[in-house]
Amino acid sequence: MTSDNQEPTAQSAAYPPPERLVKPEEGREKPWISSMAEYSALYNESIQQPDNMAEYSALYNESIQQPDKFWTRTANELLTWDKPFTHVTQGSLKEGNMAWFSDGQLNISYNCVDRWAIKDPNRVAFVYEADEPGQASKVTYGELLSKVCSLANVLHSFGLRKGDTVAIYMPMIPEAAVAMLACARLGLVHTVVFAGFSSASLAERVADARCRVVITADEGLRGSRPIRTKAIVDEALKSCPEVERVLVFRRTGSEQVEFNAPRDVWWHEAVAAQRPYCSPVPVSAEDPLFLLYTSGSTGKPKGVVHTSGGYLLGAALTLKYVFDIHDGDVFCCTADIGWITGHSYVVYGPLALGSTSVVFESVPTYPDASRYWKLVEDHKITQFYTAPTAIRALRRHGDDFVTKCDLSSLRVIGSVGEPINPDAWTWYNEIVGGNRCAVVDTYWQTETGSHVITPLPGATVAKPGSATFPFFGIELAILDPTTGAELEGNDVSGVLAIKRSWPSMARTIAGDHKRFLETYLSPYPGYYFAGDGASRDADGYYWIRGRVDDVINVSGHRMSTAEVESALIGHNAVAESAVVAAPDELTGQSICAFVTLKNEFEANDKLKAELVKEVRTRIGPIATPKLLILVDELPKTRSGKIIRRILRKVVAGEADQLGDLSTLSDPSILDVLVREVSTAI
Ligand code: 6R9
Numbered sequence: 001m002t003s004d005n006q007e008p009t010a011q012s013a014a015y016p017p018p019e020r021l022v023k024p025e026e027g028r029e030k031p032w033i034s035s036m037a038e039y040s041a042l043y044n045e046s047i048q049q050p051d052n053m054a055e056y057s058a059l060y061n062e063s064i065q066q067p068d069k070f071w072t073r074t075a076n077e078l079l080t081w082d083k084p085f086t087h088v089t090q091g092s093l094k095e096g097n098m099a100w101f102s103d104g105q106l107n108i109s110y111n112c113v114d115r116w117a118i119k120d121p122n123r124v125a126f127v128y129e130a131d132e133p134g135q136a137s138k139v140t141y142g143e144l145l146s147k148v149c150s151l152a153n154v155l156h157s158f159g160l161r162k163g164d165t166v167a168i169y170m171p172m173i174p175e176a177a178v179a180m181l182a183c184a185r186l187g188l189v190h191t192v193v194f195a196g197f198s199s200a201s202l203a204e205r206v207a208d209a210r211c212r213v214v215i216t217a218d219e220g221l222r223g224s225r226p227i228r229t230k231a232i233v234d235e236a237l238k239s240c241p242e243v244e245r246v247l248v249f250r251r252t253g254s255e256q257v258e259f260n261a262p263r264d265v266w267w268h269e270a271v272a273a274q275r276p277y278c279s280p281v282p283v284s285a286e287d288p289l290f291l292l293y294t295s296g297s298t299g300k301p302k303g304v305v306h307t308s309g310g311y312l313l314g315a316a317l318t319l320k321y322v323f324d325i326h327d328g329d330v331f332c333c334t335a336d337i338g339w340i341t342g343h344s345y346v347v348y349g350p351l352a353l354g355s356t357s358v359v360f361e362s363v364p365t366y367p368d369a370s371r372y373w374k375l376v377e378d379h380k381i382t383q384f385y386t387a388p389t390a391i392r393a394l395r396r397h398g399d400d401f402v403t404k405c406d407l408s409s410l411r412v413i414g415s416v417g418e419p420i421n422p423d424a425w426t427w428y429n430e431i432v433g434g435n436r437c438a439v440v441d442t443y444w445q446t447e448t449g450s451h452v453i454t455p456l457p458g459a460t461v462a463k464p465g466s467a468t469f470p471f472f473g474i475e476l477a478i479l480d481p482t483t484g485a486e487l488e489g490n491d492v493s494g495v496l497a498i499k500r501s502w503p504s505m506a507r508t509i510a511g512d513h514k515r516f517l518e519t520y521l522s523p524y525p526g527y528y529f530a531g532d533g534a535s536r537d538a539d540g541y542y543w544i545r546g547r548v549d550d551v552i553n554v555s556g557h558r559m560s561t562a563e564v565e566s567a568l569i570g571h572n573a574v575a576e577s578a579v580v581a582a583p584d585e586l587t588g589q590s591i592c593a594f595v596t597l598k599n600e601f602e603a604n605d606k607l608k609a610e611l612v613k614e615v616r617t618r619i620g621p622i623a624t625p626k627l628l629i630l631v632d633e634l635p636k637t638r639s640g641k642i643i644r645r646i647l648r649k650v651v652a653g654e655a656d657q658l659g660d661l662s663t664l665s666d667p668s669i670l671d672v673l674v675r676e677v678s679t680a681i
Contacts, residue, residue, distance in 0.1 A: 049456075050458070052458075053461070056469070060470070063472035068089075070472065071089070071101075071503065074317050075313050079106060079312060079352070080106065080110065080115055082106055082110075083106075085103055085285060087102070091501070093527060100285060100286070100307070104284070105283060105285065106283070106309055106312075108312055108348070109181045109184040109280055110280040112184075112312075112348060113181060114145060121140060121141055122140050123356070125141045125351060126177065126357055126359050127357070128361070129361060131362040147276075149185070149278040150274045151179065151274075152183075154247065154270040155182055155186060155188065156186060157274070158212075158245050160188055160213060162287075163188070164213075166183050166213045167206045167211040168191070168215045169193045169215070169232070170192075170249065170337075171220030171222075171227070172342075172361040176337050177337065177351075179215045180192065185278060186278075187283045190289075191205060191291040191292065192290070193338060195227065195232075197620040198232070198616070198617055198619055199232045199236040200617070201618070201619055202236040204301070206236060206240045208510065209510060212244050213243065213244065213245045214233055215247045216229055217249040217250070217251040218250050219251055221362075222363055223366035224366065234258060245265055246260075247270065248264055248265065248266055248267060283308050284308070287308050288305050288307060290305075291510050294447070295558045296519060301563070303511070304446050305510055310502075310503030310504050311449050314502065314503050314504020315344040315352060315450050316352035318451040319350065321456055321471075321472070322414070322442060322457075325350075329355055329356065332358035332384050333414075334360050334364070335386075340445070341385075344449065346358075346359060364390050364393070364394060370405060372384070372386070373402050374405055376407050376409065377405045382411050384414070387556040388417065388421070389417070391428050391432075393586055402431050407432065407434060410433065413438070413440070415440070416556070417556020418556050419546060425441065438455070438457030440455050440456075441462075443467035445531075446558075447520065448504065448505055450471075450504045452471055452498065453468065453470055453474070454468065455467070469541070469542065470542075473503070475498060476497070477498070478495070478496060481548065484525075490536055490538050490540050491536070496542075496544070497529050498530065501528070505528065531547055531548060532544050550644075554587050554588065554591060556588070559591065561578075562579075563619060564579040565578065568611060573597050574611065575596045575598045577596070578647055579594075580594075580647045582626070590626035590627070591627075593615075593625040593629070594629050594634055595628060595629070596630070596631055607630075608628050611628055612624060629680050632672070635670070636664070643664060650673050655673075
């Protein structure tokens with residue numbers, strides 16, 4: 001449970017009246033019809049943006065009661081299939097063998113690029129806002145097609161074929177999306193690694209995914225600070241001899257970049273040698289599109305596997321309805337492509353709808369706290385999507401940074417990554433949205449692929465801090481955490497679960513299906529277990545209460561406590577460590593590490609700094625402990641298990657509510673812990 005969330009009572013705000021929102025045009029033009037199913041879907045009926053709760057409920061009920069009808073219609077309306085599917089879904093959560101549209105075939109890059117390039121090559125696919133203000137540029141769908149094709153031909157020339165995996169470790173530039181789409185064009189599986197991760201984390205992922213090629217850039221730039229991207233790759237690859245090629249995009253042109261031919265190949269030289277057309281390779285709807293590593297409760301990150309057809313449908317359908325996307329809109333999601341939000345809502349969702357997506361390379365406070373709002377003004381952004389941590393940080397800088405910009409183009413503003421506290425919600429709604437935009441607090445996960453609980457603009461009446469109601473096709477349940485029994489009716493709290501599969505859900509963990517079952521499907525048989533606590537209030541609204549496992553959410557980024565603990569133990573001086581989440585006003589939660597030292601080491605500030613550095617080097621700056629406390633002893637049970645619950649309470653300032661301490665082997669250490677924490681804070 002997070003301290004941010006409040007009870008769902010006080011505030012309640014209606015969305016703007018439906019007439020403010022753009023309606024789909026009658027008889028919307030389609031570039032072509034590719035199957036009989038699409039033909040009939042087009043000429044029979046197509047789903048419309050719901051205008052009120054009754055319309056939302058009607059569509060939602062259809063998606064649950066007639067799933068075949070609902071998903072056939074949406075899959076044919078939004079995607080172009082090379083081979084139409086004849087059945088919608090099979091398998092079950094109980095068995096973990098779910099599949100969607102499995103006999104259908106399609107190509108993801110064709111769906112995201114060619115369809116729109118053929119119709120109107122001058123339509124803008126990406127607006128690229130470079131790190132330095134005033135250096136924005138555009139990539140049209142016509143240009144994107146040539147770039148994707150040339151790069152796909154380069155990858156083909158490296159000997160890569162359908163099913164091979166490629167790692168992408170790049171800054172937030174359009175070429176990162178080009179790399180993803182070039183992989184998709186050939187049926188290659190990409191794994192994007194967030195460029196803030198260390199060389200050790202990158203190496204772990206490259207090896208786990210068995211990548212033979214890494215695509216990177218010479219350097220990145222964030223807030224005018226260069227990041228030595230290629231040097232990090234070089235360091236990582238010292239332990240990955242199986243990598244044959246490193247394709248390097250020249251971002252800054254720095255002279256200091258080492259280049260090891262023949263392994264290293266310059267992107268610009270390689271694409272210049274290739275024809276800018278490459279025919280798309282049709283893949284099965286169930287073939288993997290990408291792996292994305294995410295933290296779980298145990299030490300090793302999991303390579304979550306997403307498929308082609310179901311994933312793309314989820315990304316496109318949610319974006320269209322949750323953000324009310326129409327032709328001519330400019331959609332901006334500030335997430336990095338290294339996270340699922342960047343995959344679904346910077347690249348795949350917007351392009352599958354033929355929309356314009358903003359790629360933002362910089363940070364929200366460079367050169368000042370107006371950067372996001374200037375971005376909205378300059379590019380006439382219609383939908384803006386960011387994280388609560390950014391909203392809270394920008395709010396601290398004062399309203400002037402926002403109000404001096406013209407934000408009148410905005411219609412929908414969204415939030416993702418962690419629970420948004422009602423105060424931050426209200427500020428976002430009033431100051432950024434000017435009380436005339438729909439605010440969508442979207443709850444979902446790397447594993448869900450796309451939104452699962454979210455308001456719909458024009459239909460849902462919001463309650464600040466609640467993600468409101470399930471998206472189409474998502475059948476939610478709240479379970480008693482101990483018995484696993486489903487808690488029926490309203491006004492209940494427990495753990496969040498989903499009762500049936502949906503198209504964009506992850507299918508497995510790369511190379512470890514057993515772990516997939518154990519993590520998500522076995523804890524409560526027949527349900528997908530999300531790992532979050534949740535309540536359903538008296539009006540049926542859902543409130544996410546935060547993780548119930550050992551995952552810490554720092555600024556919307558997931559870190560496992562076990563991962564940070566094992567990084568600390570890697571230091572020679574450390575005997576034991578226990579890592580817990582502490583509540584944090586700005587970042588939601590922060591990492592707090594308790595460490596005991598081996599006898600021969602002396603506790604001092606220099607060593608503390610060294611330990612913090614150890615975590616940053618082993619995992620990356622996002623895992624930096626905010627608090628690192630050296631203690632003589634950790635609270636343990638008589639059988640020697642660390643009692644993290646006690647540490648969590650102590651850092652939250654709730655040492656007076658420790659509950660049952662009968663299992664604690666040495667109660668005298670409590671006073672010492674409380675004292676240590678209060679001096680450290
Ligand atoms: C998309 C993304 C997933 C975890 C999830 C939950 C938290 C995300 C939220 C939210 C409350 C929201 N979370 N959105 N909690 N309200 N609107 O963030 O994926 O990085 O896998 O994190 O983030 O705890 O389980 P991912």
